[in-house]
Amino acid sequence: MQLSETVKVYPTKYQKTLILETMTEYIDIVNRLVSDAVSGHSIAKTTTADINANLPSALKNQCIRDAKSIVRKHYKSCHKAVLKNRSLAKRGSAVRIKDSNLPILRKPCCYINNQNYKMKENCMEFPVMINGKSKRISVLLN
Secondary structure (H helix, E strand, C coil), X not given: CCCCCCCCEECCHHHHHHHHHHHHXXXXXXXXXHHHHHCCCXXXXXXXXXXXXXXXXXXXXXXXXXXXHHHHHXXXXXXXXXXHHHHHHHHCCCXXXXXXXXXXXXXXXXXXXXXXXEECCCEEEEEEEECCEEEEEEEEEC
16 A cells, blocks of 8 residues: 655745755756666666765665666667667777667656655655755745
8 A cells, every 4th residue: 555645845945955956866866877777787786875976865765766667667768779789889889879769857856755754743854965964854834
């Protein structure tokens, strides 16, 4: 059984910039992992230690899950691109092909899950990176 809830948050300007930085970093990491998978590197055993990103570890795990999901959903496109890249590598060409059918995430998103949030009276606490350390911010709810 999976429950999900959408809430409206009212962040301050500083909190908004932190959240936007987190969301753009999240999208960049997922796109980079998908690109790595297409270029022939396996992401099957990727861990949070393998990812160099300014994100809390729970979000790094979510990035890995999302990238694997994208590669699974678009297996045919990914596999064709991997085969093209391998044949180019055998010929000695440094050009790498990116398949145009592969999705590139653009819309910023951020997942808050049961690993990384706390609900208090009228606010929600979740971690973001501040000065290279994961710290919780408290954002007002409606």
